[in-house]
Amino acid sequence: DSGVTQTPKHLITATGQRVTLRCSPRSGDLSVYWYQQSLDQGLQFLIQYYNGEERAKGNILERFSAQQFPDLHSELNLSSLELGDSALYFCASSVSGQRADTQYFGPGTRLTVL
């Protein structure tokens, strides 16, 4: 157990809908990262937040957004969902915003878009 928690574990929804995935970092970690693992794309970095501020942005679609709250938990919002958004979404956390920090991954949220 890495200490990173993600909810829900599974989510099934329909195309066009909007969902919110939640992540709580390890106690004391200030940085949160979001990743998408799809069958055809492998593991892809979406976005990083550090202490409430966006720190780095990867391959995140405009339909997706994220934020980190004062208590350091983070939410990833996915809107206008498409079939291709079906994937496993991981959150990871690290102690600081240093890019060479060890990242600890949560168990993931499996999203299925029907």
Place this chain on the structure above:
Amino acid sequence: ILNVEQSPQSLHVQEGDSTNFTCSFPSSNFYALHWYRWETAKSPEALFVMTLNGDEKKKGRISATLNTKEGYSYLYIKGSQPEDSATYLCAFQNNNDMRFGAGTRLTVKP
């Protein structure tokens, strides 16, 4: 384009064999190279983070080296055990992005 290549794609070895995998990455704008161990139905587990050319890291029977000038990293497993069976992922990090390889899937047969 940030292409991260890992080879081989998969590897089957006998218990006790030593093995190694390669991760190739762009040699420009390098910031860090991460190695992860990913077991089926679990989440990636960090093994090493390396930042300096010539870095060598070791954790038990697993070690890694880094060459940022030529853009490659090696991961070595000495005396493989069945519990080492997993996918080993590397990830290249620059100033604003992190790109993962497709992984090397290792199967260690008892």
